[in-house]
Amino acid sequence: MNTTVPVMSSAELRRARRMTVGLAGLIYLAGWAMVTFPLPFSDAGPMPPWPVMIDYLLTVPAIYAFLHRREPRRALRGALALAGFGYLLASWILPPLAGPFWDTLRGLRNLSLAIGVAIELGILFLFFRALGGLRRAENPDYALTGVVEKVFGPGFVTRILAFELRIWFMVFAPPRWKWAYRGTRHFSYHAKDANLANQQGFLVLIAAELPVAHLLVSLWSSLAAWIFTGLSLYSLAFLFAHYRATQRCPISLDDRQLYLRYGMFLSEQAIALSQIESITLHRGPVTRDSTQLRLCESGDPNVCIRLRSPQAVAGLFGRERQIEIIYLGVDQPHAFVNAVQTTLASTESVPTAAVHTAPFTS
Structure with missing residues (x-):
């Protein structure tokens, strides 16, 4: 008898996420109200803080773990993250608490x-x-x-x-450094719908608001201001790295594999051409789904790739998930689709060409 617990579908994950957000929001709001305002029909004043801490540290993580119980790893990671967030939230809204715990x-x-x-x-x-x-x-x-x-x-x-x-x-890395990528044909994606220009705009906005945000938060708490500034600097470093990688890391093709790269979101994922069921031009928006990989920042994707069987893909922070459909946004979609279709239909080996090298243009 098969005792394997089925993995949650994308619809079930969305439903569990909505229920978690709704219940957690009600619990957080109720906890804040109970320790801030006097209890109705009581002369004892606001509720003591320890029941609120129990809800923030245990109840909300337990709700998340129960709703995601069919995926134990996801349930454990989410419960621990919510417990940490609950402690930070309680430290902000509750009065200082004393005691060994x-x-x-x-x-x-x-x-x-x-x-x-x-x-x-x-x-x-x-x-x-x-x-x-x-x-x-x-x-x-x-x-x-x-x-x-x-x-x-x-x-x-x-x-x-x-x-x-x-x-x-x-x-x-200095702009003069160059390196090579696997593949014989290379396709860019930085110019689609002003992708690179949009990234430049975000970089300027974040850099401009950083000192102002630090000053405003420091009026409330100097520690919180430095924590916020540190996280903002890390975000700025990530966006600048993505800005450079978008120009530097192409999507590549040879006679055996398709090499997917997309800035910092995907370093390199080799897809065997034998695993590609179809590749077509695409128009219009894409509904988010856990079995789909969407590599397009500006506008809608213009290429759709369907795989014969699910394939594991490591995305942000090394997180892996099974992918069945890939949506891409490339600068020359017709040339890209024709190149892949021609390679799929061809039975002749493709001669090796010079690899793609490009300097930074920051």
Whole structure:
């Protein structure tokens, strides 16, 4: 008898997400109201804070875990994240709490911040240590993964750290450096619907509002201001890395595989041509689905690729999911579709051509 627990469908995930957001919002709002205003029909004043802490730390994560119980890993990650968010929210709206339990929680918060800073410093150390070798690498994505695998071995942690290293590489690598990519034909996506210009606009806006936001938040809390500024700087670094990678990392094709790359969102994913069921031009918006990969930032995708069977794809922060349909937004969709269709129909080997190299143009 088959005892495998089925994976949640995309519709079930959306329904569970909506229920979690609705119930969590009601619990957060009710907790704030109960510790802020006097209880009705009572002279005791507002409710003591500890029941609210139980709801924030346990009830909301338990609701998420129950609604996602068919995917244990997702349930555990989401419950832990909501517990951390609940503690931060309670620290903001509740009065200061004393006692060994609350002191322990505050110590764990400070410890988690210290661990996060230590991890980022360690990633930067690995990056600068490997920087010289990356200059001579054919493709830095594989070199970065190799650097991390020497320390941590293959696995999910390696994918996350390699993603982090890739951010800092794209930020700090000199514009004169060039490297090669697998494939004989290469297709860009930075010009579609002013993709690159939109990214430039976001970079300017974030950089301009950063000092103003820091000043405004510091009027409330200096610690919160520095935390907010640190997260904003990290976001700015990610967007700048994506801006450079968008110009630098093409979608490529050879006689056997299609190599998908899309800025920082997808470093490289090789799709065997034998796995492609069909490739067509596409018009119009795309409904979000967990079995679909959408690689298009500006406008609607203009290419649709259907696979014969699901394939695992590692996206942001090394997270893997099974993909059945791929939507792309490329600069020359007709040329791209014709090239893939011709290669699929051809039985002759394709001669090797010069690899794509392009300098940074930041």
